[in-house]
Structures are given as C-alpha cells and as structure tokens.
C-alpha cells in the first residue's frame with residue numbers, strides 16, 4: 291500500500307462491536323476484567339489489554355498504529371504535546387552526569403529544557419555547530435547519552451546533514467535523536483538517514499489544522515530497551531500520555547495530511563518566489579529556493595518538497611511590526627502548519643525571554659518575520675502580504 295492509502299486504511303487491532311468505520315473515542319479511565327486471573331498479565335504488560343488510560347487507551351493506540359504503519363517503526367508512543375515527547379525521551383535516555391550534544395539552533399522551549407530544566411538535574415547541554423562534523427565528534431564523549439537535533443531549525447532554516455551526523459554519533463556508540471516536526475514523516479524516512487529516535491510535535495502538520503496539541507516518539511528499535519522504558523517507566527511515572535480526544539482529532543488529521551501538505555508546501559514555495567520580487571522584502575529564506583545553501587541537501591534528504599514555513603527579512607523591527615499590523619487575511623499568531631496562514635516576529639515573541647546576546651548567538655534577528663503557509667488560495671495570501679508591505683497609504 292502507498293502511504294496515502296495506509297494513512298486512511300489502517301485496521302483496528304480488534305473488531306468494533308458496532309462495526310464503526312471511524313475509531314470510536316474511548317473516553318474512559320479504566321477497563322473491566324472478566325476474571326481476577328486475567329488481570330496480572332495486563333498489569334504486568336504481558337498482553338495488550340488496556341487497564342488504565344494513563345498508559346494505554348484504544349483510541350490512542352489506533353493513532354500510534356497508523357504512525358507505525360507509515361514509518362515502519364518498532365514502536366510509536368503518543369504524548370500530550372511535542373514538548374512532552376521531547377522531555378520524556380531525554381529523561382528516558384539521560385541521567386545525572388551525562389550530557390546531550392546539541393546546538394544553539396533549537397526550538398526555544400527545547401533549548402530551555404536542555405539548558406535550564408535538565409541542567410538542574412545534572413545533565414549537561416553541550417552546544418556545538420552541527421554544520422561542523424569535527425566539532426560534533428569532539429563534543430561527544432563517554433558520558434554522552436544522545437545527539438539531539440532538529441532536521442530543519444526554526445526560524446534559521448539550517449538543515450542537518452543527517453547521514454553525516456548519524457555516522458559521527460554511531461561511530462561513538464551514541465544514538466541520534468531528531469525532532470522531525472518540520473517535514474512530515476510521510477515525505478521521507480528519517481530512519482533510512484540514520485535517525486534512531488524521531489520526536490514530532492503532532493500539533494503542527496498532523497493535527498489537521500491546529501485542532502489539538504500532541505507529540506509522538508517514533509522508535510526504530512536500535513536503542514536497546516528504549517520504547518519499553520517509555521511505556522513501563524515514563525508513562526507510569528510522568529503521566530504525559532496523549533488523551534483519547536486528541537488522538538481522535540489527530541487520527542483524522544493524519545488521514546488528510548498528504549493532501550494538505552501538498553497544497554501548503556507548493557503554495558509556500560510559490561509565495562517565496564513571488565515575495566522576492568517585492569522591493570520591501572530584503573531577503574527571503576526558503577530552503578525550497580534553488581540558490582539557498584541548503585537546497586541540495588534538503589532535496590537529497592526530504593525529496594521534492596521543503597515544508598510550508600519560510601522567513602522574510604524587512605528593513606527593521608519597526609517595519610516588521612508595521613507589516614504584521616496591516617495584515618488582514620494572514621493571522622498574527624504562533625504555531626506552524628495551521629490551515630490558515632500565520633505570521634509572527636520570532637525575536638520579540640518566541641525568543642522574547644532571551645537576552646540580546648543569547649538571541650545573537652542563536653542567529654535570531656530583529657528584522658525577520660516567519661510565515662507558515664496555509665491552504666488558502668495562494669493569490670489571496672500574496673495579495674494580503676503585498677498590501678501589508680506597501681509603505682504608501684499609512
């Protein structure tokens with residue numbers, strides 16, 4: 291089966307008593323057992339009978355099964371948010387005295403998780419330039435528990451050379467953990483490029499147009515006992531499993547992912563090309579443009595498409611705010627890959643809590659506006675952006 295068929299047609303593990311075509315939403319906490327004798331196997335993880343919805347729920351399992359079918363993963367575990375997927379993964383891999391080799395170019399909350407939260411528990415964040423393989427290899431030592439990176443950083447749009455970095459990590463016996471939120475897993479195989487564990491904010495592309503918050507850990511079985519630890523330890527002790535309601539919404543989102551992504555990624559590239567022609571736009575950063583330094587690498591790893599996010603640089607911070615205030619169709623909001631086109635000034639919002647010096651080190655600029663392109667008509671999006679950029683009629 292092709293991925294699009296698979297995304298729609300995954301079968302339930304057990305027949306529904308009413309032959310429902312959509313996976314029913316099991317809004318229940320607990321599950322009754324016929325006999326006392328049948329309970330120990332479920333509670334000790336020897337069967338897949340659900341016992342308590344903090345650790346197993348049929349609606350969530352169906353969503354996980356769909357993702358497993360699409361990625362070929364060994365196991366998939368759904369969490370209550372992208373950050374829950376990331377923090378549970380790192381908590382499962384790390385312990386006091388260990389370090390995580392990573393970069394300054396990270397989603398703001400992931401950076402804070404590593405540099406503030408985990409560091410309080412004795413886990414060191416080793417920041418290095420991931421475009422420099424020698425620096426990465428030098429940073430990895432006997433106490434490194436993983437190499438953690440984002441496949442495309444946001445908003446800098448630096449693309450990680452996954453095969454090269456996987457080779458560096460594996461040579462030193464360290465797993466590669468990649469946040470693949472920026473390109474749907476239906477478009478490329480992270481595992482084929484050497485990724486051991488994939489983490490995804492399913493809030494973004496998968497949720498089906500910003501319906502719900504969620505996260506996924508996709509484990510390829512190369513890291514001994516990892517998925518088992520997540521299921522039998524982290525879900526039990528940290529309690530961040532996805533809710534059945536979110537799983538229901540995201541299952542529907544997954545079914546339309548391919549159709550939405552096709553429109554959004556094509557529209558983003560068309561807009562990036564057209565915005566280049568406007569004099570108010572000083573720079574367009576899109577890895578789908580042929581003259582972008584990451585274009586070839588992106589094509590090699592991710593195929594024909596390059597996602598639905600890009601940035602534009604304007605004259606100044608004031609010009610960015612003027613532009614954002616004049617938008618009528620495009621929404622001033624955070625989030626990525628909503629059905630609606632969104633615009634935000636990252637330096638003053640997502641990266642607002644950091645100091646000027648920290649922002650400089652992260653390559654976050656005052657002149658940058660981030661655009662996430664939705665499924666509206668491309669001409670309508672372009673017209674709104676053009677009128678908002680036009681300086682004359684204030």
Ligand SMILES: *Cc1c(COP(=O)(O)O)cnc(C)c1O
Pocket residue numbers: 371372373374397400440444469471472491492493494503504505626
């Ligand atoms: C949004 C995002 C996250 C966090 O996901 P939530 O679902 O908001 O918790 C992590 N990584 C990346 C790259 C993101 O874009």
